[in-house]
Amino acid sequence: MAGRRGATLRAQWLGKHLREYRESAGLTLRQAGDYLQRDIATISRLETGVIPARASDVLALLNLYGVDDHKVRSGLEQLSRDIWRKGWWDGYAADSLGKLFDHAWLEARAKTICCYAAMVVPGLLQTRDYAHAVISAGDADASGEQIERWVEFRMDRQRVLDAETGPRLEIVLDEAVLHRLTGGPGVMADQMERLLEVMARPNVTLRVLPFAIGAHASPEGSFAIFDMPEPYSDATYVETRGGAVYTEAEGAEVFTRAYDSLRNVALTPEDSATVLRNAVNRVGRARNRSVIIPEELAGVAWYISTRSADGGGQCVEAGPLPDGSGRVAVRHSRHPDDAVIVYTRAEWEAFVGGVKDGEFDFPAS
Missing domain, CATH: 3.30.870 (Endonuclease; Chain A)
Known part of the structure; x- marks a missing residue:
C-alpha cells in the first residue's frame, strides 16, 4: 500500500500566502472560517497545506482579505489549480x-x-x-x-x-x-x-x-x-x-x-x-585497458591453470571480460577477492606467447 504523500510544497506555498493575506487584513481563523462556512481547524489545515485549497475557496478568501491585484489573484488561482491537476x-x-x-x-x-x-x-x-x-x-x-x-x-x-x-x-x-x-x-x-x-x-x-x-x-x-x-x-x-x-x-x-x-x-x-x-x-x-569494476567480473567464465605453482597447480585463473572489449582478467583462484590484473587482447596474447617461448624461464637464484 502506498504511503501518504503529505503536504506538497505547492500546497504549503499557497497556504502561506493565504495566511499572510489574512493576517494583513487583521482577520482571525474563525472569521475566515465563518466566511467559507468551515471550522477553524479546516482553515488552519488550508494554511499549513495539509488540505490543499481549491480555486473557489482561494478566490473567496482573497475577496474577504481585500486582495484586488489581478496578477496576485490569477497567480494564486493557478497555483491552486496546479495542486489538484495531475501531472505526468x-x-x-x-x-x-x-x-x-x-x-x-x-x-x-x-x-x-x-x-x-x-x-x-x-x-x-x-x-x-x-x-x-x-x-x-x-x-x-x-x-x-x-x-x-x-x-x-x-x-x-x-x-x-x-x-x-x-x-x-x-x-x-x-x-x-x-x-x-x-x-x-x-x-x-x-x-x-x-x-x-x-x-x-x-x-x-x-x-x-x-x-x-x-x-x-x-x-x-x-x-x-x-x-x-x-x-x-x-x-x-x-x-x-x-x-x-x-x-x-x-x-x-x-x-x-x-x-x-x-x-x-x-x-x-x-x-x-x-x-x-x-x-x-x-x-x-x-x-580498453585495465580499469574494471567488480560487477564486470560477474559474467567472466574463468579458466583455471593446471600448470602453476609447486602445490599441484590451479592457483591462477583467467577469463575474457563479457563486455566485448577483448580484455582478459587474471586473478589468484584461491583468493578471488584479491587484486585482478587485466590485459588487453594484444597484451594477453603477447604474454602467453612469451610464456610459450620461454621468455619467463628465469634462472634459479
Whole structure:
C-alpha cells in the first residue's frame, strides 16, 4: 500500500500566502472560517497545506482579505489549480518517491535551475545506464523492479528540457565527478559524451569547477536553486541521507551567493568542454585497458591453470571480460577477492606467447 504523500510544497506555498493575506487584513481563523462556512481547524489545515485549497475557496478568501491585484489573484488561482491537476509524475504515485514529486513540479515551473553538482552528474542530464548505476548504489536494498521505476522517473523528468516553456539549466560540475567511474569506464564515457552533446543546447550551460581552485564556497556538497515565476517563491533543494530539504525566499539567498561564488571561479563553458573531451579520451583509454569494476567480473567464465605453482597447480585463473572489449582478467583462484590484473587482447596474447617461448624461464637464484 502506498504511503501518504503529505503536504506538497505547492500546497504549503499557497497556504502561506493565504495566511499572510489574512493576517494583513487583521482577520482571525474563525472569521475566515465563518466566511467559507468551515471550522477553524479546516482553515488552519488550508494554511499549513495539509488540505490543499481549491480555486473557489482561494478566490473567496482573497475577496474577504481585500486582495484586488489581478496578477496576485490569477497567480494564486493557478497555483491552486496546479495542486489538484495531475501531472505526468502522478503516474509514479505508488513508487515511494516522496518529495521528488515536488522536485519534478519545480523543474516544470522554474524559469532557471542553477545546480552545483559535487558527487554525480545532475539527474536532468544523466544517461539511463549512469542513472541506473547511481540509483542502484544509493539504495542497495531496493528490488530490481523498483530501481527500474526510479530510473524511468528520472528519464521522464528530462523531458522538461525539451519543452518550449522549459527552464534554463546552469550547472557547475565539480571536476571530481569526471574522475569517478560511475558504472565503469563504458558507462562513464557515454555519460560525458552526453554532457558534451547537451552543452550545445541554447538552454544549457555547464562549467567545470577544477581541482586547482582548492577550497570553495560549498564544502557541504551539492544543491540546486529554482528561480520561479510569480507568485511562487524561489526555492532551493539539498539532498541528504535523511531526505530532501527545501527552503524558499530568504532561505535561498545563502545558496544563491554560494552558487555565484562557484560560478565565478569555475572554468568557462569553452574550457569546460575541453576538460570534458580530455576526460572522454582518458576514460576511453581506460575502457580498453585495465580499469574494471567488480560487477564486470560477474559474467567472466574463468579458466583455471593446471600448470602453476609447486602445490599441484590451479592457483591462477583467467577469463575474457563479457563486455566485448577483448580484455582478459587474471586473478589468484584461491583468493578471488584479491587484486585482478587485466590485459588487453594484444597484451594477453603477447604474454602467453612469451610464456610459450620461454621468455619467463628465469634462472634459479
